[in-house]
Structure formats: structure tokens, C-alpha cells
Amino acid sequence: MNPENNWSVPNGRIRTSDQEREKIAEILRAAMAEGRLNLEEGEERLAAAYAAKYRDDLRPLTADLPDGGRRALADTPEARQATRRHLSRHAGFVVFVGLVLTGIWALSHAVFFWPAIPLFFLVMGLARHAGMRRRGFGHPYAERLAPWNAPGHR
Numbered sequence: 001m002n003p004e005n006n007w008s009v010p011n012g013r014i015r016t017s018d019q020e021r022e023k024i025a026e027i028l029r030a031a032m033a034e035g036r037l038n039l040e041e042g043e044e045r046l047a048a049a050y051a052a053k054y055r056d057d058l059r060p061l062t063a064d065l066p067d068g069g070r071r072a073l074a075d076t077p078e079a080r081q082a083t084r085r086h087l088s089r090h091a092g093f094v095v096f097v098g099l100v101l102t103g104i105w106a107l108s109h110a111v112f113f114w115p116a117i118p119l120f121f122l123v124m125g126l127a128r129h130a131g132m133r134r135r136g137f138g139h140p141y142a143e144r145l146a147p148w149n150a151p152g153h154r
Contacts, residue, residue: 020055024061025050031062036065049061
């Protein structure tokens with residue numbers, strides 16, 4: 001191995017991507033809309049987000065916001081609409097599978113209604129999906145947040 005071609009990470013710092021910068025900017029805009037940041041402070045943080053070179057430069061920009069700013073992002077109209085869309089897709093899938101299983105049961109002339117067993121688990125999963133939004137979890141943006149910006153990450 002040639003020591004001149006050693007591409008190790010300097011000081012453990014990892015460069016950030018445009019997508020990660022944009023996600024932080026989106027969080028900051030949502031916090032500004034919510035009133036947690038005034039216009040001047042929000043613009044300063046946005047400029048710092050777009051100028052950031054490393055991931056650890058982004059973390060302090062949302063550290064003082066509740067839940068790292070994810071709560072404000074989850075309460076945007078776009079996030080609410082996306083959550084409703086995901087929930088309706090899930091419900092449609094459960095109904096479709098339920099109809100298919102019930103049709104198979106009817107064609108098999110079985111006495112015991114065996115589709116009740118898989119339908120129970122499908123409906124429980126749907127109920128959990130629906131309940132997660134009420135408890136503040138499960139919004140689609142949570143999946144897209146970088147792990148390094150998650151609350152409790154060091």
C-alpha cells in the first residue's frame with residue numbers, strides 16, 4: 001500500500017452531501033415557519049447549512065430545536081399529506097389481501113375461517129401504523145433523516 005494514496009478519514013470527519021444539506025435546510029425552514037427561529041437567525045443557519053463541508057458542521061444547526069427539528073418538519077402540510085397517503089396505501093393493501101384470502105377460503109369450502117389469522121396481524125399492523133402518527137412517530141420524513149442528525153446521536 002502506497003502511503004501517498006492513503007485516503008483515510010481525517011479526524012473522523014465525513015463530508016456531507018447536497019441531500020443532507022438540503023434536509024437540514026428543510027428542517028430550518030420548518031422551524032422558521034413554526035416561529036422557533038426568527039428570520040435573521042434562520043437565514044444565518046441556512047447559510048451555514050449550505051456552506052457546511054462536514055456532517056458534524058450540520059449537527060449544531062438543529063441541536064437546540066425540539067427533537068432536532070424533526071417535530072417541526074413532521075407538522076408541515078406536506079408531511080401530513082404524505083402520512084395520509086402512506087396510511088391509505090397500507091389500508092388498501094390490507095383490504096386487497098383480505099378480499100383475496102376470503103375468496104380463497106370461499107373457494108376451498110373450508111369450515112374454519114382461517115383468513116382471520118393473517119387478517120388479525122394485518123389489521124394490527126395497520127392500527128399500529130395509524131396510531132404512530134398520533135403519538136408523533138412514523139412520519140415519512142423520519143425515514144429520510146440522516147442517522148447522524150437523529151436525537152441522541154453522538
